[in-house]
Amino acid sequence: MILSYDFHLHSCLSPCGDDDAYPTIMAGMAKAAGADASALTDHNASRNCRAFLAACEAYELIGLTGMEMTTSEEVHVLCLLPSLEAAAELEKYVRERQMDIRNKPDIFGWQFVTDENDVVISEEKRLLITAASISVSATPDLLASLGGIAIPAHIDRSSFSLLSNLGAFDRDMGFPTVELSTAADPKALVKAYPALSGVPFIVDSDAHRPGDIPDITHTLESDGTKPEDIIRALREGSGLERL
Ligand SMILES: [Zn+2]
Numbered sequence: 001m002i003l004s005y006d007f008h009l010h011s012c013l014s015p016c017g018d019d020d021a022y023p024t025i026m027a028g029m030a031k032a033a034g035a036d037a038s039a040l041t042d043h044n045a046s047r048n049c050r051a052f053l054a055a056c057e058a059y060e061l062i063g064l065t066g067m068e069m070t071t072s073e074e075v076h077v078l079c080l081l082p083s084l085e086a087a088a089e090l091e092k093y094v095r096e097r098q099m100d101i102r103n104k105p106d107i108f109g110w111q112f113v114t115d116e117n118d119v120v121i122s123e124e125k126r127l128l129i130t131a132a133s134i135s136v137s138a139t140p141d142l143l144a145s146l147g148g149i150a151i152p153a154h155i156d157r158s159s160f161s162l163l164s165n166l167g168a169f170d171r172d173m174g175f176p177t178v179e180l181s182t183a184a185d186p187k188a189l190v191k192a193y194p195a196l197s198g199v200p201f202i203v204d205s206d207a208h209r210p211g212d213i214p215d216i217t218h219t220l221e222s223d224g225t226k227p228e229d230i231i232r233a234l235r236e237g238s239g240l241e242r243l
Pocket residue numbers: 068076153154160
C-alpha cells in the first residue's frame with residue numbers, strides 16, 4: 001500500500017517546540033495535513049510519544065516512536081522506533097551519554113511532558129538539545145539493535161547536518177535512507193555530493209508548531225500498517241524517491 005508520511009515532528013518537550021505543540025495536537029495536525037503515518041521526534045527525548053501514540057490511534061494514523069538525536073559531531077539523526085519500550089531504551093542510552101546541563105526556559109524554552117489529555121505531567125529540567133557522546137557512525141547499528149532505523153536528518157541544511165558537519169556522504173556509513181528538508185533541491189545536492197546519487201530519501205516537515213505541517217505529498221510503499229512494516233520499508237527504500 002502507498003502511505004503518505006511525516007516522520008519528523010516536535011512537541012512541547014523540545015525546548016524549541018511551541019508550548020502549544022502538545023503531542024496530541026501534532027498528531028491531529030499531521031492527520032489533517034494528509035499523513036497516513038507519522039512519528040514524534042523530540043530532541044534526544046521520547047517521553048511525549050505515549051500521548052502521541054494515543055492520539056494517533058484516535059485519529060487512525062500509523063504512529064511511530066522516535067527522537068532526533070544530537071551526535072557527538074552535532075549531527076542530527078532522525079531515530080525511528082517500533083515501540084514505546086524501544087524508544088525508552090534509546091532515551092536512557094542517550095541520557096547516560098549527555099552532559100547534565102540545566103535548561104533555562106527563558107532562553108531555550110520550556111520542556112513539558114504531557115499526557116493524552118494535554119495535562120502537563122512534568123517539566124524536564126535537563127537541557128535536551130545538548131550533544132550525546134555517540135558518534136554518528138554508531139547510530140545505524142544502535143538503532144538496528146532496537147528494531148529501529150537511523151536516518152541523517154535534513155542533510156541539505158547548513159547546520160546540524162551530516163553534510164554540513166562531516167562534509168561528505170558515503171554509503172559505507174550504513175544509512176540506507178536520508179532525510180531532506182522541504183526546502184531542499186535534490187538535483188543540486190547530488191551535483192555537490194555525487195555519492196548521494198540513487199540514495200532513497202524522505203522529506204519531512206520538522207514542524208515545531210501545530211501550524212507548521214504543510215500538506216503532505218511524499219509517500220512510501222509498505223507491506224502493512226504496523227510500525228515494523230514502515231521501518232522495513234524505510235530500510236529497503238520501498239516506494240521512496242531517490243536522489
Ligand atoms: Zn534537526
